[in-house]
Amino acid sequence: MNITKFWSAPGRFSFAQVAVSGILFSLSLVFVNHVISWIALLPLFLILSKAVNIRQAVQIGLLFGCASAGILNYWMVPAIQYYAQGSLFLAVACWLLAVLLIALCYALQFVLFVKLSFRSDGWPALVLSALLMAVLWVGGEWLRAQAFSGMPWLSYSFGVSLSSQLYLVQPAAIGSVYILSFSLVLFNYSLSHAVHSRSWKWALAPLLIVLVHAVSGLLMYGIISDKLSGDGRKHINTSLVLASQSPEAVWDERNGSALVQNLLSLNRQAVTSSPELVLWSETVVPWTYSPDDDFLREISRGVAGRGAHYLMGMSSPVSHNSSMVYNSAYLFKPDGQVVGRYDKTALLTLVERPLFEESSGIILPFLAGGGLAVRAGSVEQLMQTPWGKAGLLLCSESAVPTLTNSYGKLGATFLINLGNDGWFSDYFITRQHFYNCRLRAVETRKDIVINNNRGVSGVIHGTGDIGARFQSDEASIQQVSVYPNSVPANDFHLFLYALFLLGAALAIGKCFERAGAKSERRPNVS
Missing domain, CATH: 1.10.1760 (Arp2/3 complex 21 kDa subunit ARPC3)
Structure with missing residues (x-):
């Protein structure tokens, strides 16, 4: 041609x-x-x-x-x-x-x-x-x-x-x-x-x-x-509870009892290896948090005596009089007391928040079909844990490098990504999700542990090495080790600033080239 x-x-x-x-x-x-x-x-x-x-x-x-x-x-x-x-x-x-x-x-x-x-x-x-x-x-x-x-x-x-x-x-x-x-x-x-x-x-x-x-x-x-090999290498023994729930799972009179019994059974299996942390996925509990929740009491009884903290994804009420919720993750002590809470900040437009304003109503009914509307949490939240400060990412937040960059500046020692890819488990989105997590680990030089319902779960170290990788539609318990570290991360925005300056210089150079070409074409009248 x-x-x-x-x-x-x-x-x-x-x-x-x-x-x-x-x-x-x-x-x-x-x-x-x-x-x-x-x-x-x-x-x-x-x-x-x-x-x-x-x-x-x-x-x-x-x-x-x-x-x-x-x-x-x-x-x-x-x-x-x-x-x-x-x-x-x-x-x-x-x-x-x-x-x-x-x-x-x-x-x-x-x-x-x-x-x-x-x-x-x-x-x-x-x-x-x-x-x-x-x-x-x-x-x-x-x-x-x-x-x-x-x-x-x-x-x-x-x-x-x-x-x-x-x-x-x-x-x-x-x-x-x-x-x-x-x-x-x-x-x-x-x-x-x-x-x-x-x-x-x-x-x-x-x-x-x-x-x-x-x-x-x-x-x-x-x-x-x-x-990283010289940073002490203390690690967190972690149990990943891969519940592999259907994304449509909700609590109701028809299936509520079976759903609860399945989660309690998985909890008992998760603590048999005496982990320090039990990690559940995003929205694994398909109802809103309450301090008097009988289910959470049963979870705590199953953990009692094992010394394990546990992190669970569930929604939080914005207020008593509002139908809006936060998409949250709760960290509990072994006795069931709440250590900390993270609310998702980068919401999915048309899925978790309306296209324009909260009152616009332009939203796809993934969640809205059940009368549920989500509000964004405050930015730059780190969760204090017994192993240092953790940077939480809920689902699609793993695709937001600016969020993890801010976590690095605030002193996060490791990252946690809870997700629910059940909506997209048959598509390449699950693979993208996992490798976005690898990018976040390399950018911050922090280990990231991932529990992604029906997606790809595991752990990626701050070096970029994949420590463990799991994906299945069958429920299971998987053991991983997470290594917190205090190695400072670079600010990638410096690269972007340099790039923008280069772009400006190229544009100015083009202007000079055009001016020179015009002067050469101008007739000499002297």
Whole structure:
């Protein structure tokens, strides 16, 4: 195919290249596959580098966005139709809206690239254009994460695909997932130039990028392994109660007794190994907390004499006169006294909170069908435990790096993620959830222990090593060890600030280039 003729007479195969790139991009995230990610954007950049006007950039952005977002959000249709009691029309409408929003974001991103890219020949223009694309890509990811903080399905980050590889994920310790995306985009863009120019000396650029990334990751892993091995290595013997409940489980006269007896049986099994901490999942108790709860008394009796604290997910009433609740996690002493409580702060839009205001009523009935509305808790809550300060993440909060970053600043010594992926247990969301937790562990250099109902549970150490991993639809008790540490974490925002300054410098440089080009074209009238 002659790429240079694409825009003068667009062909179906050329447009197919953009679609193929969107498919590869989405597959790298669906399977968290770092191999696919190194070539995923190659077809896209081969085409985008030839775009010369806004119309072409918009076309490429819309096509790439639709192809990638259409696959990444396919799960919305069956999930909304089944669990949210919605019609097929509502499910498809939500899916199409998500696809359109992401496509528009990519269109804007590519328009900025076409307007600001450096078109002159030679390696300086190539380097500057590659940096520009990487800055715009990461900036787009960050802006979507801020704008759609309650809708993680609108802010997938390319760098997540590298989190499946231990050494490649290590740079996240200084730049979060965004530095991983930066490396991938830089590599793909420079590789596209090598392919297009057919001058294989240019292949040294992408080779150098991946080499620097991998070697730096290897060195960072060695350094943090030495630090953590010398940090005392006291650990918390933890029992994970994998209840594997249906996400539709509620207490009522028909199934309430069986549900309670199952949870009490699991509690008895959990303490047989004399753990220090018994960890349950998010909303494992499908009713609102009360200090006079007979069920909690029975749980305490089962733990009595074993010396184990236990952490349970359940809702908390906002007030006696309100139907609103907090999505909470309670830490109990062995005698049943409450040690601490965490309320989820980053609520899911349309699922836990309405689209606009609490009174708007625009919410899918995952929870609202039962008359339940959720209110966000206060930010930056650490839970004091017998083993140090714990940073709690409830379900989708594992996809919010700013939250764990604040925990690191406040002195958290380990992280806990309680989730309920029963709604999405048949989709790749469970895999994404687990590897997002790996990113949070590497970013903060803290162990994170995960109990995710019908998702992937286990423990990931601050080095990024996966200490244990479990996933099953069958109820079970699993034993893991969690190692708190006091190693300080880096602030990944410093990387973002440097990136934004680089973007500003590139934009200023482009202005000077245009001014110089205009002065050269101006006739000499002297």
